[in-house]
Amino acid sequence: MPKYLSLFTLLFWSLFASLASAQDRAWVQIEARPTLAQAEERARAYAGAFSDVAGFRMASGWYAIALGPYDPDTALSRLAQLRRDNLIPADSFVANGEQYRGGFWPLGQDPMSAPLNGAALPPPVVTAPLATAPQPFVEPVETLQQARRSEQALSPEARRDLQSALKWFGFYEASIDGAFGRGTRASMAAWQAANGHEPTGVMTTKQRAQIITERDLVVAELGLQTITEEEAGIEISLPIALVEFDHYEPPFVHFAEKDGSGVRVVLISEPGDGAALRGLYDILQTLEVVPQNGARSLNDRGFTIDGRDGTIASRSVVQLSGGLIKGYMLIWKPEAEDKARNALKAMDASFKTIGGRALDPGLVSLDDAQRRNLLAGMEVRRPKISRSGFFVSATGDVITTTETLQSCARITLDRNIEATITAQDDSSGLAVLTPVKPLAPRFIAEFADSPRIGTEVALAGYSYEDALPAPTLTFGALEDTKGLAGEAGIARLSLSSLPGDAGGPVMNGKGAVLGMLIPATATDGRVLPGEVSFVADVTSIKAILNRAGVAPVQQATRAAPLPPSDLTERAMSMTVLVSCWE
Incomplete structure (x- = not known):
């Protein structure tokens, strides 16, 4: 065991040789979380076991939990020791702090200016002679057999989460059941091909981490939350970082843009039949927020309207079921195109009706003119x-x-x-x-x-x-x-x-x-x-x-x-x- 430990340590020394010569401090990064609340919770938990927990906001917008600071040599030794004892996650690594923007832990302190912990350790003893100079550490690539074994070790929750991520990026359309059948395999292969990997239909550990991380980054950026709108009888994931509830105006629930995001959401809920559905289809197309250019589709069960011009774009999705008309509109400016596209994926996948009720027309006080025109508050083209x-x-x-x-x-x-x-x-x-x-x-x-x-x-x-x-x-x-x-x-x-x-x-x-x-x-x-x-x-x-x-x-x-x-x-x-x- 000492022989292998020494060899492992030497490989890490080779990898971070330039770090040691260029930086005077380093951290052992052990986790990253998309929100400050989650990161503070994890930092508090680690602080019960370690006395040198530090938390930083990262350039990516995520929040890092780390140990340190150390000098680079001590950081390498600390990483090897803690990983060997299974005290930190296996994917922990030494960071030089270039991505750290500001500290959030310890509370009220600046971990970036904290004194170094520990002293530099002597160079590791190599018990087996090396015929050639050490080469930089390269992460091994899992074989197909190894990928299958690592996949088999996934928990049911992790399997469902992977399907959800595939669905999020548009590669998977079936139910989220955690069963990796032919449909899931085909979606994995499609994702692999789209991301420059061999389309084996079995994702490696690194590939699974990649798609989950990319999905979590988008979710954090949008602030996606499942909103249960009891009055309207609608449950849907909304980008709360971009919109906020504004007011009821039956049959609409308005969510205005937040902090100049350029994005708005309107939920639609009213009782009705096929004639009312067709009437709503015609009426929505008279709104300024529904440009004339774009695809339209109408049938007995619902409709979709896509509109776009040089100043605004929108998508309207409405369903008729059980005498209730329910749906939503997402409206955005051109500069919010990427965020809107990702928000639509979540809204399309999560929208469902609940409670068997529609928005009560008497929920707010409307005058006669507003009641005659159900588009009160929305500018008609x-x-x-x-x-x-x-x-x-x-x-x-x-x-x-x-x-x-x-x-x-x-x-x-x-x-x-x-x-x-x-x-x-x-x-x-x-x-x-x-x-x-x-x-x-x-x-x-x-x-x-x-x-x-x-x-x-x-x-x-x-x-x-x-x-x-x-x-x-x-x-x-x-x-x-x-x-x-x-x-x-x-x-x-x-x-x-x-x-x-x-x-x-x-x-x-x-x-x-x-x-x-x-x-x-x-x-x-x-x-x-x-x-x-x-x-x-x-x-x-x-x-x-x-x-x-x-x-x-x-x-x-x-x-x-x-x-x-x-x-x-x-x-x-x-x-x-x-x-x-x-």
Whole structure:
């Protein structure tokens, strides 16, 4: 035994020869912990056995527990002795303190300036002659057989922890059961390949330590904690180092960003069915924190929405089960991308519903406007301008006013249907839009011929732009078949309209379209009475439709006016909200 001990000591002497010559003090580092509370607990425990325990905050953000300080020679001897007697962990080592930033143990003292402990020991006696000069110590690499043996010695808890780490980094998807079957082996091999190791499917002791340490570093950085939100009936791991609880606002639980982290979390909890789920899916996409660029997925059981632009990104995950809608949103700025990616892994893996309850709408006091809009406190994305339009083909082509289309990054029909410009005539103020995906409108425009002055008309339009969910009807009469100065192609109405009505269809009592309302414009400084409006007539509309390749539909023969309810239904179904987005 002395022979082997001496040889072991000599190897460590060779390894740290440069340390001894370059440094005047050293420590035996025995542990490192991710949090100060954990490190203080361990330091206190070691202090019961050793009188020279020191604790330091490290450059990595972890906290080291060490013994010392010693001169380098004494540190080597101390390490060998304590390891031989199994008094410290087998992976303890001599540290020169370069990674130590500040002391936390002993409490109220600075261990960095403490006096040296002990004296230098004489060089070790070599009982076996060495034919060549000693070589630097190289940690032996476990063979596959040795790796299997070390793996077999793992406790059930350690086996489950390894699966959790593999799952954390996205290599494992099955249950955490501690059983290393084919799925676990495949995930181990995938991790090994991704980290430059031979993909044997059996991780060595060093590889297991590597993945656990990397996972623990990320967990410590994010401050991940399992949060049980009793009011919302949700359990989830949240990055508490980045966010903190802010307030309830049913159906949302808000966690605001902490210390300028650039990360926010919103939990979602409300009772509902499939219709409510689809409604929430549409509503969330109107929020400023849900950019339009990104993947979307919706089915009967839930949805996911990924949004990203140059200033913000978010992921929304929502589930429907047992009449309850539960989910979460993670929102982050570009500079927090890495932290957000790691937080999402934990949130995706840990999210579950508990307690069979949803957030009580009466938990906080909301006024009527807030109750009508469940997005109180969350800024809704609004278009730059919205006007009206109406269907002119069986596949969903829409005619509208060019006023809507100035400097638009995107154009939508009825809030979320993407559309493109097919034809545009600035002189008449008319444009034709085509939806990106074909639609099947219930009613399309049927055009009237030769309208008579004095005909009663109804205008359908989004008078208040996107503030209301449906168009309104305004009634008036046809005053003239030309403009005030005799202009052809337009007609004059006695009808009060609002800016949002522009682009809407003007119909007679039989449901036939007489023209499209165009924006009111004042000329030569004259301000027209409020009840004067103008429409682009059928001739102008047919001209732009021909340019767009859309065949206009003629009026079906009707002997009598439509009942008011039928006229209203036709007008409402035909009219479209046209929005321009920056």
